[in-house]
Amino acid sequence: MSAVRIYVPCDAAALSVGAGETAAAILAEAARRHVEVELKRNGSRGLLWLEPLVEVATDRGRVAYGPVHAADVPGLFDAGFTDGGAHALAHGLTAEIPYLRSQERLTFARVGLIDPQSLDDYREYGGFRGLGAALSMPPAAIVECLTESGLRGRGGAAFPAGIKWKTVLATPAAQKYIVCNADEGDSGTYSDRMLMEGDPFVLIEGMIIAGLATGATRGYIYLRCEYPHARRALQAAIATCQASGYLGADILGSGRAFDLEVRLGAGAYICGEETSLLESLEGRRGQVRFKPPLPAVAGLFGQPTVINNVITLASVPIILDRGAAHYRGFGMGRSRGTLPIQLTGNIRQGGLIEKAFGLTLRELIYDYGGGTLSGRPVRAVQVGGPLGAYLPESQFDTPLDYEAFAQIKGMLGHGGIVVFDDSVDMAAQARYAMEFCAIESCGKCTPCRIGSTRGVEVIDRLLAGEQAAKQEALLRDLCETLTHGSLCALGGLTPYPVLSALDHFAEDFHKPLPARARAE
Amino acid sequence: MPTNPPRRVIAIKPERPSTLDAPQRAAIEGVCARLQATPGALLPVLHAVQDALGFVPKDAVPLVAHALNLSLAEVHGVLSFYHWFRSREPGRHLMHLCRAEACQSVGAVQLEAYAKRNLGIGFHDTTADGAITLEPVYCLGNCALGPSLMIDDELHGRVTTRRFDELVARAKASP
CATH class of the missing domain: 1.20.1440.230 (NADH-ubiquinone oxidoreductase 51kDa subunit, iron-sulphur binding domain)
Structure with missing residues (x-):
């Protein structure tokens, strides 16, 4: 009999509630029972209330159990969970869990499915197809594809990504830069972290494509230092890409160069603002710069610089792979594509929901979230981080759309939703x-x-x-x-x-x- | 021939002798030598010094400034701007307690009060036994599983007061 494949996430959120102990307990119990187990450490599926979410590969597909703590492990073995057996913690096939099944995962397509550090897994699930397409296109065509897709900056400001890229492409310079803003400081957000830990190659691929599109050969990921797990994941993935020809002086033998490194922030929220971030990267206090000049014209070290959020850059590969029209086909109004929404705070079923723009807060809070964790009535919801408005129940029918939120003097920001019950002051x-x-x-x-x-x-x-x-x-x-x-x-x-x-x-x-x- | 008036000298307070011991000085100089050619080297250098020593001693400032060809003010300015850098030696373990909204919605304010009371310290302070330094942090990216805290590099979610006590006991017992 071949080994049973069991997935236990190595995502920081899963680890924070005991996934490390759960994984160790599974290995120990399997050894004690002489069951052969192949333990895979995946990213999180984003069903965070079920973490640690353990999955067992069966003929029918991956079967979910959660939340599984170390103490639950012997009981799961007794119940035959290695064959997908019934148990109080079982949720059936992971892909059929309504929370997940109803999502439209484009940017997060692989997160939670694959071993984040396996290049083979990445390629098997469609990785580097976008890069392959980009390598055969002239820079202006890549920029055009991005513009056509309607992708707007997912960091919060929602500026059309294609316009930034076009400006950098059109500005001549000996050295241009791609900077990834991974200073995800908004409370109520973790989509950048989940992506960097769960599928770091997709961010790297997006940055390489950005380099090809604009003529930039050097990239920096400015990562907040509060994310040590993401730092390790990115550094390992970058080393893998350097060793296998995806990064370096000659990308896959194309003669094109791009290399990149991780730089750490130092606990300053303001460095999520793009010009402060550039100041910080240059080794100074993270103080905001006057604009103009725009970073696209004179950014890092005074050179033309694309500066985009993690999710923006990580959405690039699928746009290049499937085409602008495919991505554009999702969404509403001027908000095209999908938004990874993070349901957080006092919520029963918190997690990551990637869906086309247009869901209402009510659907998210009650249908997905199942109301508050405390069981008390929802009183207020803060959308868009610490600078986002507190919305009362009467505004819960607002659709998630940049313009709709601007109309109610709110903002969608980076897609974080923090729920408060009626005990909030x-x-x-x-x-x-x-x-x-x-x-x-x-x-x-x-x-x-x-x-x-x-x-x-x-x-x-x-x-x-x-x-x-x-x-x-x-x-x-x-x-x-x-x-x-x-x-x-x-x-x-x-x-x-x-x-x-x-x-x-x-x-x-x-x-x-x-x-x-x-x-x- | 007119005699020059005596030259006026503005007395400058003499630099106090460095409090760095030999291994600390060697660590700082090693970091500077390794990273000084890096573009925008100051943050990487300060991170590396803090990783090596646990903090960035005040007396590291002139060494770093000299190596990177910066003024003392520039280095001090950066060191004091960023919350992550510490100029005082921390305890054996660092506890970063999240104060941000998502954690507030599930009791972070109460947990903060409990932590301060039970550790007997405020933010930026170290417990009397030198085991734990308590720092505030504004989001650890664990907002669906709050309240959260991080001990050294280890993230913990759904931290109840009981879990807090266990984590503190474990930290105090470990070197």
Whole structure:
């Protein structure tokens, strides 16, 4: 009898709830029972509430068990899980789990399916086909394909990727750069991390194609240092690509050169802003640059630079492989393709959902998420990271679309959705938004640097009931200054969570003092 | 012939002697030699120094500045800008506790209070036994499984107060 193939994720989220111990327990129990097991460490399927999610390969397909902790392992062997046997933790075929079955996985097509470090797995599941296509195309045709696909920057700003690339291609320079923004600092987001850990080759492939399209020969992945697992995954995958001719002076014998390395950030949220990131890469404080010049014209070390988010670059290979029309066929309005949505916070079934644009928050929170983890009613949802608006239940029918969110003074950002139940104090959330801005402000412009600290103070006075009406007027005025006077999105968007909390949850700002003291 | 007025000298505080010991100095110089040709070398150098020594001593600043042909102000400016770099020696283990919204929604504020009370320290401080340094962090990318914390390079999710106690006990018992 051949060995049973068992998958246990090596994704950081899975490890955080014990996947490492589960894997060790499976091996130990298999040895004790003389069962031959081939343990594969895959990325996460994104069904995070089921982590550690163990899968067993059977004739019918991969059967899911989860969450499987080390203590559950002997019982699973007793139940014959190595043949896909029934058990309380069994969920049937993984691919048939409704949460997963209903998704449209383009960028995340391989994540969770393959061993992230296996080049053979990567190629078997369609890897490097996009690169193959790109190698046979002139640069302008690659850029045209990207433009046609309608892909917009997935980091948050949603700028059309094709336009950036076109500018870099059209700007002559001896050295151009591809920079991947992997400084995923927004709370409620982890799609970059999951992708880098679960399918690092697709990001590398996307960056190589970006290099071919624009004439850049050097790439940097600027990765936040809070992601040690992603760092190891990327570095190993880059070394593999260098050893097998995908990276280096002569990509697959084409005569074209591209090489890349990982650079670590150092815990500054602002470095997710593209010009701060470039400053940081050059070895300076991560302070925002004035624009123009655009990075596409004068970016890293003053040279033309493509700077794109992880998901943007990782979506490039499938666009080149399947064609622009295929990708464009997903989505709504001007939001084309798919968005990896991250359902997080106080949610029963948190995870990653890659779907075409257009789902509503309600579908996500209730149909996918199953409501709150605590079982209490949902009160507010923050979409788009710490600079995103807090939305009340009345706005849950807003479709996930860049323009629809802009209309309700919100933003989709990087696709993170944080759910709060009715125990949340929205005044505390508004105060935290100002506090966060104060901690993370780069200090270059006054509204953000000083305004954020003053914002915390004004909210404190408002909550203490000191001339509340006057404080509220002052807070709104301050937010207006931040919105219009800040250099970048940190100061410019901090008013979103503050004002949305104030507008939609005003009652939390005017609680009588004893109630507030008790709550604390 | 007019006599020159006596030259006025602005007294400069003499540099205090370096507190680096020989192995620390060698580590810093080794890192600088290895990385000084890297484009935009300062962050990689500071990371490498911190990886080697656990922190970036104040007295590393002149050595790094000299090797990279930067001013003291430039190096100090970068060192103090980024939250990740530490100028003080940490405890044996680093605990990064997430303070961000997704973790807040599942009790991170309460966990933070519990952590500070039980470790008997605030953020950026080290426990009296030198075992744990507590640092805030703004997102560990584990937002569906919060509250989260990271001990050294190990990520932990769904951290209850009981789990917190277990993790602390384990860290205190290990070298």
